[in-house]
Amino acid sequence: MAGFRLPTREQVVAFIKEDKWETGGDDSVPNPVPPCWDIKGRGRRMREHFTLREFSGALGDIGTLVPILISLTLQESASLTSSLFFGGLWNIMTGFIYGVPMCVQPMKSIAAIALANKFTAGELAGAGLGVSAIVFFLGVSRLLWLVTRLVPLPVVKGLQLGTCFQLCKKGVELVKQHPAFWSSGLVWSDNLWWATSSFVLVLLVYERRRVPVALLVFMVGVAFALAQTGTHGQFGDVEPGAHFVHAVVPTAREFRSGFLSAGLGQLPLTLLNSVVALAALARELFPGYRPSMTHITGTIGVMNLVGCFLGSMPFCHGSGGLAGQYFFGARTELSLYALGVVKIVIGVVFGESLLVVLRWFPSSLLGVMLFMASIELGLVARNFTQHPHNERRRRHDFVVVLVTSAGLVGFSHDGLGFLVGMATALALWGHRHLRPDGAEPLLPGSKPGSGASSLAADDFAAPADQQRAAAARSAMDNCG
Numbered sequence: 001m002a003g004f005r006l007p008t009r010e011q012v013v014a015f016i017k018e019d020k021w022e023t024g025g026d027d028s029v030p031n032p033v034p035p036c037w038d039i040k041g042r043g044r045r046m047r048e049h050f051t052l053r054e055f056s057g058a059l060g061d062i063g064t065l066v067p068i069l070i071s072l073t074l075q076e077s078a079s080l081t082s083s084l085f086f087g088g089l090w091n092i093m094t095g096f097i098y099g100v101p102m103c104v105q106p107m108k109s110i111a112a113i114a115l116a117n118k119f120t121a122g123e124l125a126g127a128g129l130g131v132s133a134i135v136f137f138l139g140v141s142r143l144l145w146l147v148t149r150l151v152p153l154p155v156v157k158g159l160q161l162g163t164c165f166q167l168c169k170k171g172v173e174l175v176k177q178h179p180a181f182w183s184s185g186l187v188w189s190d191n192l193w194w195a196t197s198s199f200v201l202v203l204l205v206y207e208r209r210r211v212p213v214a215l216l217v218f219m220v221g222v223a224f225a226l227a228q229t230g231t232h233g234q235f236g237d238v239e240p241g242a243h244f245v246h247a248v249v250p251t252a253r254e255f256r257s258g259f260l261s262a263g264l265g266q267l268p269l270t271l272l273n274s275v276v277a278l279a280a281l282a283r284e285l286f287p288g289y290r291p292s293m294t295h296i297t298g299t300i301g302v303m304n305l306v307g308c309f310l311g312s313m314p315f316c317h318g319s320g321g322l323a324g325q326y327f328f329g330a331r332t333e334l335s336l337y338a339l340g341v342v343k344i345v346i347g348v349v350f351g352e353s354l355l356v357v358l359r360w361f362p363s364s365l366l367g368v369m370l371f372m373a374s375i376e377l378g379l380v381a382r383n384f385t386q387h388p389h390n391e392r393r394r395r396h397d398f399v400v401v402l403v404t405s406a407g408l409v410g411f412s413h414d415g416l417g418f419l420v421g422m423a424t425a426l427a428l429w430g431h432r433h434l435r436p437d438g439a440e441p442l443l444p445g446s447k448p449g450s451g452a453s454s455l456a457a458d459d460f461a462a463p464a465d466q467q468r469a470a471a472a473r474s475a476m477d478n479c480g
Helices: 009-018 039-048 052-059 062-074 080-098 108-117 121-140 144-150 153-175 192-204 213-231 252-285 293-310 319-327 334-349 351-358 363-382 391-411 414-434 463-479
Strands: none
Touching: 052 319, 052 334, 062 080, 062 108, 062 213, 062 351, 062 363, 080 293, 080 334, 080 351, 108 121, 108 153, 108 252, 108 414, 121 144, 121 252, 121 293, 144 252, 153 252, 153 363, 153 391, 153 414, 192 213, 192 363, 213 351, 213 363, 252 293, 252 319, 252 414, 334 351, 391 414
């Protein structure tokens, strides 16, 4: 099977005994992150990084969080109060446990299918509960290595690409609600002019990653929503006060529908991106830091086994979110504490009544934000093979990517896309091993085993960060 390699005996023993893949490695580098019980050490480290860059790093993943959160709550698939409260609580918990900006982000694949199929709150909860329960079990039982070795890389990349297309489609549909530049019913705050302007702005600053363009577009949208709420005299419906979460217990049908439609495809993405790739990236960004994959699966399980039962959208960690927050300046848990407090305050004080304002949030701007966030997700699929200079393997792996993504988009079902991709990967594996035809061709000018990443780290300001930046981008490329 494409990308399939059985682990060595040393790897299995190291993972079961030491909770890490590496057998050996340099343990001489001191751990830069004090343990959570070392309050003085943690406080000293946070004081050293008490800068504007640290707080701006908290916004590194806002371009994905905001459009998904607003879209899911507007279609009543998730509770805004629960999602904000538990999202903030998990930010604080994650920062306390790990001591690094370990992001808390939505499960994008589940969100894409939920938006495409208009999931009920029970179906969304069923998808999140099913995935988190399996991830928790695999981590605690130390069977994680088996799953991550059985799922080929091209299948994972195909699921990511298909999810990208699903979110892109949803973004375009939001923009298409206003199909004309001029019409008698043109709304001043929500039209194609604003969609075009925001899209051009995003493209102009695309390579200037330190410009928080998502935050700028979001703040413009909030200003327009507040203006429209005031114009229609609806501020009286916004009720500041104490708002509480409510239980969501999915029925058997909702659990089955949610997990099979969205959870099954999310599972390999969560295992590879939120656990394996995240641990590897954290070790690269913070030399000497040795995160536990068992602990990571545990926090993912706890976040959703508690939150999804109380109406929150499913959350996970992710290497892309960690790289984004690191990219914008976050180095400690301080950024997570600040973000968590803001989420909790907004969720408790305003709660579901904030939907009165959010319903006036321009769909044209929301569509652009969702579209660009999905493009960032799809970019990680560009490194879809572990054999970049083997023409035959590259072709086979690309076929698996296309078939997997097409199955997901065509059926609007992660599970069917996953199964179709696995069947295709198995068939092509059989072609290569049951019908060998000699040496496989290499691309012109390439050498076997070569293929170093050509990505540069010039976007990072500090020269000392360039090596870590390259590691961050490499992890994002390889594991999403």
